[in-house]
Amino acid sequence: MARTQNPEEPIRVIVRVRPPQSGRDDLDVDSLAIRGDTVQLIRKQRTFSAQFDAALDGEADQRSLFSHIRPACEAALDGINATVLAYGQTGSGKTHTIFGGLLPDEQEGEERTGIAGRALHQIFEHAACAATCGTRVMVSASMLEVYNETLRDLLLPSVDGGHERPALALRESESRETYVQGLTEVPLHDAAAAVALIRRALRMRAIRATDANARSSRSHAVLQFIVEQRGGSARGGLRSRFCLVDLAGSERAMAAELLARDHQRERCQINTSLTALAKCVHALSVSTRGESHIPFRDSVLTRLLQPALSGNSRTVLLAMLSPTADAVENNLSTLRFADRAKRV
Numbered sequence: 001m002a003r004t005q006n007p008e009e010p011i012r013v014i015v016r017v018r019p020p021q022s023g024r025d026d027l028d029v030d031s032l033a034i035r036g037d038t039v040q041l042i043r044k045q046r047t048f049s050a051q052f053d054a055a056l057d058g059e060a061d062q063r064s065l066f067s068h069i070r071p072a073c074e075a076a077l078d079g080i081n082a083t084v085l086a087y088g089q090t091g092s093g094k095t096h097t098i099f100g101g102l103l104p105d106e107q108e109g110e111e112r113t114g115i116a117g118r119a120l121h122q123i124f125e126h127a128a129c130a131a132t133c134g135t136r137v138m139v140s141a142s143m144l145e146v147y148n149e150t151l152r153d154l155l156l157p158s159v160d161g162g163h164e165r166p167a168l169a170l171r172e173s174e175s176r177e178t179y180v181q182g183l184t185e186v187p188l189h190d191a192a193a194a195v196a197l198i199r200r201a202l203r204m205r206a207i208r209a210t211d212a213n214a215r216s217s218r219s220h221a222v223l224q225f226i227v228e229q230r231g232g233s234a235r236g237g238l239r240s241r242f243c244l245v246d247l248a249g250s251e252r253a254m255a256a257e258l259l260a261r262d263h264q265r266e267r268c269q270i271n272t273s274l275t276a277l278a279k280c281v282h283a284l285s286v287s288t289r290g291e292s293h294i295p296f297r298d299s300v301l302t303r304l305l306q307p308a309l310s311g312n313s314r315t316v317l318l319a320m321l322s323p324t325a326d327a328v329e330n331n332l333s334t335l336r337f338a339d340r341a342k343r344v
């Protein structure tokens with residue numbers, strides 16, 4: 001039986017520092033330090049220090065990062081919903097960590113392959129192994145983005161070949177589960193077909209160049225693998241979701257007049273939804289046995305993430321840090337968010 005994440009620990013928190021990019025980064029060598037699972041950040045002579053489930057420096061590769069995600073993926077293969085969330089400022093490595101090796105114009109390769117590619121490998125390996133014991137495993141995928149508080153289906157072919165696509169609505173089922181009405185679910189027959197599908201979907205995602213990242217994601221992307229198992233050891237049947245969320249990055253404040261109007265709007269909407277997420281995590285971290293009000297309804301993003309945050313899923317939060325000297329403020333805010341998530 002697969003080793004799954006401890007159910008007593010609803011959110012595991014892993015910190016990852018992006019490696020420096022030669023010639024681009026003005027490095028922060030003084031304020032950020034990782035010792036074991038503890039991260040220390042010094043700002044204005046005050047020290048923030050916190051321990052997490054794991055803390056990975058810039059030397060850690062995609063394979064070692066995935067070793068911390070594997071238990072969540074195994075939980076999904078045991079029929080339990082699981083979610084991985086990447087959070088951090090623009091350019092801190094969220095998209096690389098989740099979608100590495102699948103990005104437009106990016107070469108595939110073991111080294112670059114991120115969580116999505118590695119999870120697919122694990123899911124199809126499990127399917128092949130389960131088949132030998134008479135269990136039929138069916139895998140499908142959905143992928144959407146939350147752009148300016150609007151939900152867009154990334155697997156739906158656009159009408160005119162452009163990026164425009166109809167907005168989807170969030171609904172609540174009779175059992176009070178939130179779902180996206182009309183979201184496309186594509187059956188996946190093997191990992192190669194799945195990779196091609198995700199690559200196509202990522203081309204549809206809203207991106208733009210920012211100060212810190214030439215290909216900055218301007219939307220939150222949510223990729224879900226839906227795994228159904230019947231027969232053999234799955235007896236009465238299992239159905240679960242493995243959900244990967246690449247949040248859009250918060251951006252440093254910049255003179256508004258230097259940004260185009262639609263860029264200003266995106267930045268404002270990203271900050272609003274990330275603030276709503278931070279409020280929910282804060283409320284959850286101080287609530288005892290779900291007694292207090294959690295403001296999930298404040299944004300589309302938090303409504304969508306409600307199951308992942310409120311204990312109905314094994315959740316891993318990846319708190320992404322940037323190694324640059326100008327990232328201290330943002331890194332501190334990411335670490336504070338991560339520290340609260342640990343207390344949920």
Ligand SMILES: Nc1ncnc2c1ncn2[C@@H]1O[C@H](COP(=O)(O)OP(=O)(O)OP(=O)(O)O)[C@@H](O)[C@H]1O
Pocket residue numbers: 018019021088089090091092093094095096097210213215216217218247248249250320
């Ligand atoms: N672990 C890593 N190894 C090598 N390169 C990395 C790593 N993490 C990030 N990068 C590179 O750093 C750059 C920024 O990373 P990425 O686009 O993933 O950041 P992001 O946090 O998703 O940013 P945004 O929020 O703006 O979308 C990219 O060129 C990416 O390839």
